[in-house]
Amino acid sequence: MAVDKIFENEDYIIVNKPYDMYINSDNENEKNTVTCHIASHDSHLSSSTNPLYFVQRLDYSTSGILCIAKNKTAAARAGKLFEKRLTRKYYLAIVRGHILGFELADIHYAVGVDPSPQSAHKMSPVISSASLSGEPRAAHTRMLVLETGSYCGDPVTVVLLKPITGRRHQLRVHCSAVGHTILGDYTYTNKVDSTPHRMFLHATRLILPFLQDPLDIQSPEPFFTDLEFSRKWKPGKKFYKYKTQEDFTAVCDVIDKNYTVGIKYEEFCFKK
Template identity: 65%
Template sequence: MMKMRSGVMCIAKTKSAAGRAGKLFERRLTRKYYLGVVRGHVKFDVADIEFDVGVDPLTASSSHRMVAKTSSASSALETRAAHTRLLALETGHYQREPVTVVLLKPITGRRHQLRVHCAATGHTLLGDYTYSDTVDSAPHRMFLHATRLVLPLESEPLDIQTPEPFFSDERFSSKYKSEKVLRKYRTKEDFNAACDIIDKTYEIGLKYRVFNCND
């Protein structure tokens, strides 16, 4: 079976801890950062993806698949506002096909939000069988990894980070060829520096794009 996303998980040991963490998530005070590899070379440095996300009417009975509302004519059901920030890190080729390594920061937390938003921009996550319309089945996994989670707890602020898992995996690295490193990210320090960039609302010199129903 294809491996889906991987990475950091938040599991509370007590009810009180769960309550404190839950309030941080509800108030959107946590910060989550994902490393991903998407199909194609993106034409921007940083983007705000603001498409609402709802249930795909074709799978409404199972709630298996979600869909982005990319226009007023969208058939998506029960849509909710959703917002993702994307920062391009490196361009390259996977099995001679163009891909881009990206940093993703979900501002909201909707079901399948990152996968749906990437697909809605025309750049599905590498190995995402569902949101490539069952076309992308060759890779051994979906290339989405929860790399860093920041919980600003008053008693003990937590900043949890894992190493990137893609380039240390020969099944990926043997098929990948780098083209251009836009921003360093493979060490903890470099990854945190990239997170600092995506946290800003504006960065001089970066090509910016917004995706919403007004496009």
């Protein structure tokens, strides 16, 4: 798959990462990486003749916007925004099941390493005192229901996700924790959800509020333009329009609001 450059200036390259692609690899024989497509295999190393600096990460299975700095100064500038949680990130996801209990939710489950020996690289939510393990860190995700429908006859829901914190696998863990795993998420369905051709999680919009020349980057909606998905999809109830850039910006404004007047709201958190 090609790696499309959405934006580039003297400091940053912002790409639309395909699903099922690594960002980089120390294995020189691994060519399925973003770095191999846009630069050289070793460009993520400081020893490279033209090093690149990844100021954020996306999972192998996740597609969408990825910001890459061209120099240390630019990396530090963007890194501070991420560290101070000043960036705004928005993801489209399709999850299993129809979400009927709420339209908007805040998910506050802490996320830690899954202690099970057979679950390497897997994370776990703290939803009860029994799940307090793996040195969990506080995590917060907002979820807005956009549309219900069916995929291969099974109920699914299109949601907008806004991570407030940036924990490993946070969105996947939080969706699973509220009973709606992401469609095609092989890992967080215990290797059950293997039929879909991809995991349906896409980083759709990234806002970097630099004091000078702030960046607001949006990628095209990736699911319904994919024939392998759209021919298996049947629409149900639509709550918000979201497929054009203008409509997606509008639903981002909805999920940004602190108040919940007129919206069916739910909060998920572990109470000791």
